[in-house]
Amino acid sequence: MTIRLLHVEDDLDILEIALMSFEMAGGFDVMQCDNGPEALRQAPEFRPDVMVFDLMMPQMSGLQLLEAIRQVDGFADTPVIFMTARAQAHESRDMIERGARGVIVKPFDPLTLGDQVRALLAAS
Amino acid sequence: MELGLKHMRSALAALNAHAMVVTTNAAGRVTSVNDVFVRTTGHQRADVIGMTPGFYPGWDDAAQADMPVWTGDRQVVTDAGTSLWTKTTRIHQHDAHGQFAGMILIHADTSDQRTAETDRDAVASLHLLSEPVFIVAAGTHRVVFANAAAMTLFGWAPDALDSVDMASLDLACDRGAVTDQIARLEAGEIDQFAFDADYDGVSFRADMQVTQLPGQARRLYVILRNQTEVLAVSRAKDELVATVSHELRTPLTSIKGALGLIQSGAAGPLSDKARGLLDIAYRNADRLVLIVNDILDLEKLEAGHMDYDMQRHDLTATLQDAIAMTATYAARFDVAVNLRADTHPAWADFDTGRIHQVLLNLISNACKFSPRGTQIDVVLVSGGDRHRVSVVDRGAGIPADALDRVFDRFTQVGKSNRARGGGTGLGLSIVKAIVESHGGQVALESVEGQGTSVSFTLSRRDAPVQAVSVLQMSGTRG
Numbered sequence: 001m002t003i004r005l006l007h008v009e010d011d012l013d014i015l016e017i018a019l020m021s022f023e024m025a026g027g028f029d030v031m032q033c034d035n036g037p038e039a040l041r042q043a044p045e046f047r048p049d050v051m052v053f054d055l056m057m058p059q060m061s062g063l064q065l066l067e068a069i070r071q072v073d074g075f076a077d078t079p080v081i082f083m084t085a086r087a088q089a090h091e092s093r094d095m096i097e098r099g100a101r102g103v104i105v106k107p108f109d110p111l112t113l114g115d116q117v118r119a120l121l122a123a124s
Numbered sequence: 125m126e127l128g129l130k131h132m133r134s135a136l137a138a139l140n141a142h143a144m145v146v147t148t149n150a151a152g153r154v155t156s157v158n159d160v161f162v163r164t165t166g167h168q169r170a171d172v173i174g175m176t177p178g179f180y181p182g183w184d185d186a187a188q189a190d191m192p193v194w195t196g197d198r199q200v201v202t203d204a205g206t207s208l209w210t211k212t213t214r215i216h217q218h219d220a221h222g223q224f225a226g227m228i229l230i231h232a233d234t235s236d237q238r239t240a241e242t243d244r245d246a247v248a249s250l251h252l253l254s255e256p257v258f259i260v261a262a263g264t265h266r267v268v269f270a271n272a273a274a275m276t277l278f279g280w281a282p283d284a285l286d287s288v289d290m291a292s293l294d295l296a297c298d299r300g301a302v303t304d305q306i307a308r309l310e311a312g313e314i315d316q317f318a319f320d321a322d323y324d325g326v327s328f329r330a331d332m333q334v335t336q337l338p339g340q341a342r343r344l345y346v347i348l349r350n351q352t353e354v355l356a357v358s359r360a361k362d363e364l365v366a367t368v369s370h371e372l373r374t375p376l377t378s379i380k381g382a383l384g385l386i387q388s389g390a391a392g393p394l395s396d397k398a399r400g401l402l403d404i405a406y407r408n409a410d411r412l413v414l415i416v417n418d419i420l421d422l423e424k425l426e427a428g429h430m431d432y433d434m435q436r437h438d439l440t441a442t443l444q445d446a447i448a449m450t451a452t453y454a455a456r457f458d459v460a461v462n463l464r465a466d467t468h469p470a471w472a473d474f475d476t477g478r479i480h481q482v483l484l485n486l487i488s489n490a491c492k493f494s495p496r497g498t499q500i501d502v503v504l505v506s507g508g509d510r511h512r513v514s515v516v517d518r519g520a521g522i523p524a525d526a527l528d529r530v531f532d533r534f535t536q537v538g539k540s541n542r543a544r545g546g547g548t549g550l551g552l553s554i555v556k557a558i559v560e561s562h563g564g565q566v567a568l569e570s571v572e573g574q575g576t577s578v579s580f581t582l583s584r585r586d587a588p589v590q591a592v593s594v595l596q597m598s599g600t601r602g
Contacts, residue, residue: 011374017381024390056370085373086366088424089431105414108378110384 005117006048007032008039008065009058009083017110018052018083025114036060040068048078050121052104055084055095063098070099081107081120143199144210144231147217150224153175164233168201192216200231209238215418222459239379255349260341262310262500265290271423274348277323283590290346297330309334309344327351343583357426365423369541372416381410419551425557430478432561436588438469439511443502446483453488458496459517461487465504470511478558479582485551486515487580493519493576506584510564514579520571530568531556 005028009015015032025067031046033039036059043051053062060068062082063088069075079101084091088107095103102120104113139145144161148154154172164168167179191214198212219225247269249255256274260267267288270280280288297319305317308529309332316333317580329445336342387392387399394402396485402499424430440463447461456459483502490500492516501516522530556566559580571578 011378013378014374017378018384019445020390021381022386024385024388085370088366088420089433106373107369107380107409108380111388 002027002029003050003118003121004029004045004046004048005031006046007041007093008036008051008062009055010034010055015107018113020110021108021110021113024111028114028117030102036062036068039065040072043069043075043094044072047074050079050081050101050117051079052081052083052117053071055082055086063095066099081117083119133218139230142232144233146177146229147226148177148229149226152227155226161231164202164208167204171203172363185425197234198231208233208235208461210234242545255347257345257347260290260344260346262344265306268343269314277348290344293323295321295323295330306332306344310342323348327355330353361423362429364422369416369420373413376409376413376416380413383409415550418554421554422550422557424553425561430474430558432478432563434473434475434562436468436471436473436585439472439474439479439513439580439582440465440468440470440504442474442476442479443504443513444484446480446487447502449480449485450484450491454491454500457491457494458497459491459494459500461491461500461502463502463504467504467506467511470504470506470586471585471587472511473585474562476581479562480553482558482580483513483515485555489551489578490515490517490519490576494516495519509584510581512579512581514577516575516577518575519572521576522568523572527568527570531566552578 004020007015007018007030009018009032012034018074019032020029022030031042031048037056039051039053051059054066055062057065062084066080069078070082079102080099082095082100083104083106085105085106092103102111102123103107104116105118108116127375140158140160142160144164145156145158146154146161147156153174154177157167157169157172159435161167172179179203181199193216194212194518195215196212198209198210200210201207211234212232213230215228215230217225217228225273250269250271253271254273256271256277258267258270258274267285267290269278270278270285270288275278275282275285276289302319302321305314305319308314309317312334316331318329320332321330327350329349329351331349333345334342335345355496355593356380383402386394387402387406421430443463443465447463457492487500494500498518500518501514503514503516505514507511552566552568559566559582564581564583566578566580568576
């Protein structure tokens with residue numbers, strides 16, 4: 001089954017590498033946005049199964065985006081995974097407590113990124 | 125004449141009753157001391173008569189010889205070695221020919237007066253301190269003194285201090301832990317302790333100490349240090365380190381990601397030469413990640429902000445995992461890593477992630493310094509109340525004069541290190557800090573030309589309850 005994945009990340013290079021990683025893994029239909037407000041606009045139409053957010057983004061942080069997307073109809077329970085370099089233990093705990101499904105630490109391994117997302121989705 | 129002598133005798137008797145009187149001869153040796161001197165100083169006449177007066181610190185009669193009458197403050201040292209402050213009058217005696225014949229020294233003990241003056245000065249100084257200080261009686265915890273800063277902070281009136289009970293203070297702190305510590309303080313188990321407390325929106329570090337002066341009841345001294353600035357600086361530093369770390373990791377994510385994808389063939393087939401060059405680039409990107417991680421870890425350790433998830437684990441299993449995780453790395457250096465454990469399971473309380481970090485650091489260090497084709501032993505010995513893990517290599521060893529700085533930051537011993545894959549020079553500092561945070565110790569032994577052994581200890585623990593029940597069930601089944 002193809003997983004519809006919305007990836008939000010302000011670094012264009014990382015967007016490109018992640019896209020290649022998901023393509024290589026196979027089984028993902030990926031939409032990418034480089035800012036939170038754009039993601040909020042695109043999400044209702046794309047209807048993702050899972051969302052992967054960067055944490056530190058200029059216009060809207062990943063945590064603000066998480067709060068905002070939860071207010072959108074049909075997104076109360078959509079799994080959100082943070083992919084961030086700021087993943088000290090207390091930061092990761094905070095993200096989970098705020099409703100994230102999991103945290104992928106940057107630098108991520110492009111060869112296993114798809115597997116990591118699948119594993120987090122399976123560990124509900 | 126007779127009346128005059130009578131008056132003189134009376135005056136001398138009065139003087140002898142209240143003051144210490146010492147006489148010396150022309151050579152400055154003691155010829156007599158009165159009863160008050162003996163009683164007050166504890167010196168026996170036999171010990172001081174005929175001697176130079178050693179009970180006067182810095183005694184220098186020559187310096188005062190041209191002053192027939194001198195009055196001033198002089199210390200007298202008692203037989204017990206304590207000093208008494210005295211108001212002293214020294215009078216030169218002359219013989220019938222007008223020659224200097226000796227001295228009379230009359231001392232009035234002013235120690236109590238000086239002590240009172242010193243106490244007044246100390247109290248005045250305490251009131252000038254900007255940090256709140258207060259003193260409570262042990263047992264009752266009633267306030268017996270508070271400096272001006274403490275009275276202002278808590279709104280205490282100077283004449284109503286003795287009605288204030290320390291327990292009534294609205295300090296936001298871990299009251300249970302503080303009460304326990306105070307009990308230990310009063311039982312003499314500890315001399316002092318410190319705790320964090322908030323009052324009226326301000327964070328303080330409170331230091332509490334017990335003191336007892338001779339003949340007085342025991343008291344608890346409390347000093348409150350405002351932590352607002354300290355905490356703000358610490359938060360700013362944490363934020364800076366986290367931000368810098370993030371800013372460095374973001375481009376590294378792209379670099380490592382791109383290299384990893386090319387290595388995997390995602391961009392097409394590679395020649396052997398290109399693959400070799402990519403491997404070098406990838407390894408060095410990894411090194412940069414390690415450097416960033418090490419710096420971040422060390423900052424966290426120094427600030428005491430490292431998170432530990434302490435659980436009971438089998439140390440032997442953690443050693444096996446760590447060896448498996450370093451297998452590829454060891455193969456690069458053509459060395460074999462062996463586990464030699466005398467105990468299995470070896471229970472201890474630790475954070476597996478952090479102890480993995482310690483082991484990976486020690487094993488990768490050993491790999492870098494091992495000659496090709498040699499063995500590295502990871503040895504677990506459990507004895508007494510401790511487990512000791514040693515990582516032993518057969519490398520070049522460390523020169524004796526460098527041994528005492530191997531745990532310092534940014535220390536790298538040996539020229540071959542960087543050439544063989546390098547490190548940050550932070551690894552052993554981090555190992556030491558993590559192990560010490562677990563209550564263990566790190567030790568390093570090395571002989572040049574023979575090898576190095578780095579070991580650390582963890583406290584032995586019993587099997588966790590769950591594991592015990594599993595073992596018992598296994599036993600029952602036979």
